[in-house]
Amino acid sequence: xxxxYKIASLFSGCGGLDLGFIKAGFEVIWANxxxxxxxxxxxxxxxxxxxxxxxxxxxxxxxPNDFDILLGGFPCQGFSVxxxxxxxxxxxxxxxxxxxxxxxDKQPKFFVGENVKGLLSMQQGKxxxxxxxxxxxxxxxxxxxxxxxxxxxxPQNRERVVIIGNRLGLKNPFPEKSHxxxxxxxxxxxxxxxxxxxxxxxxxxxxxxxxxxxxxxxxIYNHLARTNVADKxxxxxxxxxxxxxxxxxxxxxxxxxxxxxxxxxxxxxAHTAGHWFRKDNNSGSIPNPKxxxxxxxxxxxxxxxxxxxxxxxxKEIKFEQSLRIxxxxxxxxxxxxxxxxxxxNRERRMSVRECAIIQTFPDDFIFTGSLGNMHKQxxxxxxxxxxxxxxxxxxxxxxxxxKSNKKTSGTTQADRKTRAxxxx
Ligand SMILES: C[S@@+](CC[C@H](N)C(=O)[O-])C[C@H]1O[C@@H](n2cnc3c(N)ncnc32)[C@H](O)[C@@H]1O
Numbered sequence: 026x027x028x029x030y031k032i033a034s035l036f037s038g039c040g041g042l043d044l045g046f047i048k049a050g051f052e053v054i055w056a057n058x059x060x061x062x063x064x065x066x067x068x069x070x071x072x073x074x075x076x077x078x079x080x081x082x083x084x085x086x087x088x089p090n091d092f093d094i095l096l097g098g099f100p101c102q103g104f105s106v107x108x109x110x111x112x113x114x115x116x117x118x119x120x121x122x123x124x125x126x127x128x129x130d131k132q133p134k135f136f137v138g139e140n141v142k143g144l145l146s147m148q149q150g151k152x153x154x155x156x157x158x159x160x161x162x163x164x165x166x167x168x169x170x171x172x173x174x175x176x177x178x179x180p181q182n183r184e185r186v187v188i189i190g191n192r193l194g195l196k197n198p199f200p201e202k203s204h205x206x207x208x209x210x211x212x213x214x215x216x217x218x219x220x221x222x223x224x225x226x227x228x229x230x231x232x233x234x235x236x237x238x239x240x241x242x243x244x245i246y247n248h249l250a251r252t253n254v255a256d257k258x259x260x261x262x263x264x265x266x267x268x269x270x271x272x273x274x275x276x277x278x279x280x281x282x283x284x285x286x287x288x289x290x291x292x293x294x295a296h297t298a299g300h301w302f303r304k305d306n307n308s309g310s311i312p313n314p315k316x317x318x319x320x321x322x323x324x325x326x327x328x329x330x331x332x333x334x335x336x337x338x339x340k341e342i343k344f345e346q347s348l349r350i351x352x353x354x355x356x357x358x359x360x361x362x363x364x365x366x367x368x369x370n371r372e373r374r375m376s377v378r379e380c381a382i383i384q385t386f387p388d389d390f391i392f393t394g395s396l397g398n399m400h401k402q403x404x405x406x407x408x409x410x411x412x413x414x415x416x417x418x419x420x421x422x423x424x425x426x427x428k429s430n431k432k433t434s435g436t437t438q439a440d441r442k443t444r445a446x447x448x449x
Contacts, residue, residue, distance in 0.1 A: 030420065031052050032092055033054060033094075034057070035097035035099070035124060035133070036058060037058045038060065038063045038098070040056070040066070040098055041386070041406025044071060045183065045407065045415065046094075047416075048416070049323065049413050055092070056071075056074055057076045057080050061077065062402065063401075065394065065395070081120075086125065091135060092131065094133055094135045094136065095128060097123070097137075097138055098139035098140065099120045099124055100120050100146070121138065121159075134193055135422075137186035137189050137419070138187070143357050144156075157169065164192055165190035165192050166194065168190075170187055170199050172186075172411065174411045175218050175356035176202040177202065177204060180221055180356045180402055181360060185407065204216045205217075216422065220352070221353050221356070223401070224383065227241070230370070234248060247381065247387070250368070250376035250396075251374045252373045253371070257339050257341055259337045259339060260338065260340040261333075263333045268309070270330055271301065274301050275302040277325070277326040279401075281323065282345075285299050288323070292316065314335035317334050329439075342420070361404045362404030364400075365404075384406055384409065
């Protein structure tokens, strides 16, 4: 049997999905993302095989051929099947097509896609149908399931759509639930759900800090947290379209002759201005009012968006979205890519390390980048343990396939010995 099955990974982020497969005994030979900080984190903890860049600009010939599985938690913002024009505007809609392209060009034995639960209800189910049909048209058996991470021992009720396909004529394996309610009458073999307290209780009263420190003979990394726990914030009064504003600023920057680098230098920023002039991916941003007025001085733009960008008002933070108190004695709510929940001690939000632990990243997995960027990497990730459970069942299928295939092609040692005897 083969030592390690090989993987190529798209939309790898900081590597939650990849790490789960590695823990199950797979080898990732190529990975990709265009989120710089996530790529740095990936390199630091997993390996240098990750390529930084936009996948839509990477030719299939630049990607190795010899892998067994293709992974890809493709982004799906703004999907639309009916309104083609609208969806054409948002190129992210078509990112699953990158997965399709590589399946077609590289013919992996299996592929695994991952997405948010909302994918199932988009356009009354038409989007998932379209995606599955597209994968099937490449000659793959394709199935999808909605998996809840807490059912697999992850201390989090995160639900994700997992799509698995194979071209070997095999069934697509999904892992069996291992955890549940202690008093589940229908399945008493399940272990009890893992709670937030079980995994991060030891950090509850530990001061957050920038640097790593030792606690009970363990080094604690990234135990840093936001301290904004108010229930109001200053937000924009008017609705604004980030794409329009980025386009507008780009136009005025070109007209003024300023380079992005020069704008950054003017403000004393390292990479901020690039986001103001960029609309083609999910990392564009609108300047805050103070920066907007300064930008206006140097680029000399008109008044078109002044009001929209700079008028603020005091807004309530919606309880469910941002102020939820963590389910301390239960699996947590979904760890998101934006603001983490407020810690039960109410003095701070959940720290980067606490979120990472809830996403089942190992304690020595170190995140890099700004606080917001670290939370984004963690919130984007597939829980490592869930990924590992998926990987384990796929590995069983692949092992069995290799075994029976070798038998039929007469290449196992046992078979060779038997045949040798017959001809003796
Ligand atoms: C949901 S996250 C994937 C998380 C990852 N599977 C994990 O478990 O850690 C989606 C990723 O797709 C990346 N992405 C989006 N568009 C991309 C593109 N055009 N090229 C490369 N990466 C892209 C984002 O930067 C983000 O990290």
